Amino acid sequence: MKNQPSNRRSFIQKGLAGAAGLSLLTNFGNDLFAAVQKQNLFSAPSDLQITDVKCAYIRNGHSLFVKVYSNQDIVGHGEAVDATAGTYYLVGMMGDRIKGKNPLNVHRIFEDVRRRGFFEGAQGGMYISVLTAIESALWDLAGKALNVPVYQLLGGKFRDSIRVYCDTxxxxxxxxxxxxxxxxxxxxxxxxxxxxxxxxxxxxNKYDPYNWTVGPAELQRMVDQITAVRESVGVNVDICVDMHGRFDTTSGKRVAKAMEPLHLMWLEEPIPAENAEAYKYITQSTSTPICAGENLYLAYGFRPLLEIGAVDIIMPDLQKAGGLGEAQRIANLANVYYVPFAPHMVASYLGAMASAHVCASVPNFLILEWQIYFHTNPMFKEIVHYDGEMIVDGYIPLSDKPGIGVEINEEGLKKYADKDMPFFT
Structure with missing residues (x-):
């Protein structure tokens, strides 16, 4: 492999030397050689093998970063959030299970690891969150090996930039x-x-810390708050309202009804998302769109909501729901029911761009979450390498670089790494 560039150059030059008028073809030969040099000089994709998986954590273990290494010195980067604290040994176990495999077989590796974990919690939670980070890193590695962006591996793109809403x-x-x-x-x-x-x-005004029912004064406070937001931004800016699953079905109905004059983009998770039938009661009672799904896992988790029309919009978190391939499956499943896809996103710019590739690849994308911390906390610029601007006029410019297009900056990340936790070792 070390002699590959010189062999290619020798081949090109010998071929040109045998042609008449060599002097006239000198520039053409140089241009052709330059074009060849730009191509991937690694060995055949079929020879790729995973050699190691390493990880690091920030934010008290609630942000997991992984690197998947290969025998051709191509490294894939991935991220998971929330259900990741204390998962170092889970990363190691999954890493051992995929060593020696070809990282281009992303779906096969994902399914192998998921099926092998059937009795280890592979239905959701930490198991799927860690697998999400590894799966995302595999897409990144595959894109680099094949010299194409992830969206191309996912079947191409419907859009060049990804609209986001700002969680304030x-x-x-x-x-x-x-x-x-x-x-x-x-x-x-x-x-x-x-x-x-x-x-x-x-x-x-809450009745007590454990009662999920909204009272009159609490409801009025909510309406007053969002009325002020609507008056400030006008009618042409969309407003999303989050309730974090902390209320009961009756309260969800009341809040949704009270918000109808404010024309929300959606009311988010008035109740926990596990009970699809309860969500349907809320959704059918109001013209306010109802959105849910940030704590559901895999496409299986979204089937009940979609099957009975329980929500108007789904919002899987692509850094814990199963990865980029699974996210596309979730979006395509929703598209069968004509339900918009609006992913939740509380990760770094690596996770945001990984999500953007999926959002570009599906027709029913609505909007992606964006966090104000990208503008207020310097950590989020220091922990990654990226080109250009993170965001332009409320849109993420989709990267055309091979892979995800954003990489972990180890030097920057180390400043914020959790103490007494592994750091890519």
Whole structure:
């Protein structure tokens, strides 16, 4: 393999030397050689093998980064969130199970690991979250090996840029503060959609810390907050409202009904998403679109919601639901029911761009979540390598680089790595 470039050059030059008028072809030969040099100089894709899987953590273990290494010195990068704390040994176990396999067989490896974990929790949670990070890294590695972006491996793209809504992280505040923050976000960064939280465990009007029923004063507080947001941003900016699954079905109906005059893009998870029938009661009671799914896993987890029309919009988290291939399967399943696909996203820019490749590859994409911390916390620029701007006028420019197009910056990540946790060792 080390002699490959010189062999190629020798072959080209000998071929040209045998032609008449060599001097006239010198520039052509140089151009052809340059073109060849730009191609992937690794050995045949069929010879690729996984040699190791290593990981690192930030945010108290709730952000997992993995690197999948190969025998051709191509490395894939992946990320998972939330259900990842304490999963170092799970990463190691899965890594041992995939060593020696060809990383281009992404679906096969995913299915091998998932099936082997049938009695180890492979239906969801930590098992699937860790597998998500590894699966994403395999797509990244495959794209680099074949010199194409991930969206091309997923079947091509429907769009060149990915619309996002900004989770403002300025929620559960007085109405005037939330309205002001909404206007700042829209004016400063040109977002066309924003999201605010309205669940507040410290609301003095709650009946008690464990009662999930919304009372009149609490409901009025919610309506006042989002009314202020709507008045601040006007009618042409979409508003998403999150309840974090902390209420009961009756409360979900009441809040959704009260929000109807504000024309929300959606009301998010008024109740936990495990009970599809309960969601259907809420969805059928209101014209406010209902969205759910950030804590569901695999396409199987979304089937009940879609099958009975329980929600208007689905929002899988692509950094824990099963990976990029599984995310496309979820989106395609939703598309059969004409349900929009609006992924949840609380990861780094690596996870955001990985999600963007999926969003580009499906027809029913609606919008992707974006976090205000990308603008306020320097960590999120330091822990990754990327080209250009992260976001332009409320859209992520889709990377055309091989693989995901964003990589882990080990030097930057090490500054924020969790203590007493492995760091790519």
């Amino acid at each position: 992280a300025s929620s559960r505040e007085k109405p005037e503060i939330m309205g002001q923050r909404a206007k700042e976000v829209v004016d400063e960064h040109n977002f066309t959609a924003v999201k605010f939280d309205i669940d507040d465990s410290n609301d003095p």
